[in-house]
Amino acid sequence: MEKATRQHTKAHNRNLVFTTIIGHDKISRAEIARITSLTPATVSDIVADLIKGGLVEQVGIGPSIGGKNPILLGLREDARWLIGLDLAVNEFRGAVVNLRGKISETVTIQVKNHEGNEALSLVYEMLDQLIAKAHQPLVGIGVGAPGLINASEGMVINAVNLNWKNLPLTQLLTDRYHLPVCIMNDCQAAAIGERTYAKDHISEENLILINLRHGIGSGIVINGSLFQGDGGSAGEIGHVVVMPENGELCRCGNRGCLETVASVQALLRHARALAGQYPHSALNEAHGEITLEQIEVAFAQEDDLARRLVLDTAYYTGMAIASLVGTFNIQKIVLSGDMTHFGVPWLQKINETMKHMALETPLTNTTVEIGQLGNDGIILGAAAVLANNYSLLFNPKDI
Numbered sequence: 001m002e003k004a005t006r007q008h009t010k011a012h013n014r015n016l017v018f019t020t021i022i023g024h025d026k027i028s029r030a031e032i033a034r035i036t037s038l039t040p041a042t043v044s045d046i047v048a049d050l051i052k053g054g055l056v057e058q059v060g061i062g063p064s065i066g067g068k069n070p071i072l073l074g075l076r077e078d079a080r081w082l083i084g085l086d087l088a089v090n091e092f093r094g095a096v097v098n099l100r101g102k103i104s105e106t107v108t109i110q111v112k113n114h115e116g117n118e119a120l121s122l123v124y125e126m127l128d129q130l131i132a133k134a135h136q137p138l139v140g141i142g143v144g145a146p147g148l149i150n151a152s153e154g155m156v157i158n159a160v161n162l163n164w165k166n167l168p169l170t171q172l173l174t175d176r177y178h179l180p181v182c183i184m185n186d187c188q189a190a191a192i193g194e195r196t197y198a199k200d201h202i203s204e205e206n207l208i209l210i211n212l213r214h215g216i217g218s219g220i221v222i223n224g225s226l227f228q229g230d231g232g233s234a235g236e237i238g239h240v241v242v243m244p245e246n247g248e249l250c251r252c253g254n255r256g257c258l259e260t261v262a263s264v265q266a267l268l269r270h271a272r273a274l275a276g277q278y279p280h281s282a283l284n285e286a287h288g289e290i291t292l293e294q295i296e297v298a299f300a301q302e303d304d305l306a307r308r309l310v311l312d313t314a315y316y317t318g319m320a321i322a323s324l325v326g327t328f329n330i331q332k333i334v335l336s337g338d339m340t341h342f343g344v345p346w347l348q349k350i351n352e353t354m355k356h357m358a359l360e361t362p363l364t365n366t367t368v369e370i371g372q373l374g375n376d377g378i379i380l381g382a383a384a385v386l387a388n389n390y391s392l393l394f395n396p397k398d399i
Contacts, residue, residue, distance in 0.1 A: 017046045028070035054079045081135045084383035085143045089161045089214040094126045096134045097383040101197035105133040115163035140180035142382030144189030151184045187211040191219025193381025198372040207332040212339035262316040281305040314346045318353025329362045336371040
């Protein structure tokens with residue numbers, strides 16, 4: 001371990017002050033000094049640099065607690081801009097985001113059957129449009145991608161549905177756009193987004209976010225930081241076997257994985273296979289292939305087949321959560337993705353199953369809730385990874 005240099009200490013103190021300002025709508029220099037245990041002189045010098053750099057501004061006058069009224073400081077949320085991408089299976093979505101996670105510009109491109117280099121070309125097309133629309137200065141590009149990702153090397157190890165294997169996505173985007181680029185698994189990005197921008201989450205708390213879309217995965221946050229595991233693939237719960245007997249073949253090669261019974265693709269596949277056996281179901285009357293939207297409508301109308309299928313997915317999701325609770329004893333579980341559209345009845349079934357299958361002690365104070373960021377969670381999380389890298393904020397690029 002290297003001894004901290006004077007430069008390291010200065011950067012640490014600057015980041016500490018900046019983090020404190022970000023954590024408050026308005027705050028005085030004296031309050032920053034109290035929270036950080038830095039001297040008032042040190043805080044004043046750092047604040048002066050932050051104001052000069054355009055990241056912080058004076059936003060008002062606070063009440064006096066004896067002596068002069070304090071000047072209040074706040075983050076200039078539009079001082080820097082970031083681009084976040086969500087490379088979902090059916091469509092790519094991207095947005096220009098400010099430092100408070102507010103979206104300014106968006107671009108959506110349908111993926112359809114594109115894969116390999118064709119899918120990569122769609123990423124370029126989307127980024128070209130976003131950069132043309134972006135405010136300045138731009139900090140960088142954050143990417144949430146499906147599949148196995150080596151974030152430290154910027155490599156997509158395997159994204160099955162996009163047919164990407166060992167794709168050096170970070171290097172490709174850096175070479176093309178000359179901006180800092182960070183890529184990570186989409187579920188891990190969603191977890192960072194929830195931790196950073198959703199209300200009522202404490203920055204240093206633990207949480208597990210489970211993203212239930214075409215596939216299933218999770219992001220694990222411990223002490224406020226993303227836990228990626230030794231190989232970077234922690235959270236791949238979609239390929240944990242939950243139906244060892246007579247399970248369906250999964251795209252990973254195993255049988256009975258969680259994705260085969262609890263994902264959107266599993267729900268659609270089972271609905272299409274069983275609709276003919278339910279002559280009075282609205283799903284049997286659907287023309288053409290059954291869609292997720294049709295299942296949502298039928299479920300809301302208490303259609304027997306829709307309820308059976310949706311609550312079955314909730315059962316297996318609850319089973320998987322029970323295992324996570326027993327393994328990590330993390331008390332905040334957040335659910336995101338298309339499956340959350342089924343709302344309270346689906347969530348109740350998950351909770352019932354979890355409580356039936358998990359040990360009582362780890363369950364104490366455990367909550368399962370639907371995430372607050374909706375479809376924007378991955379975009380915001382991918383951008384937040386860059387926003388939390390303060391060295392990038394102090395050295396943005398105009399392009």
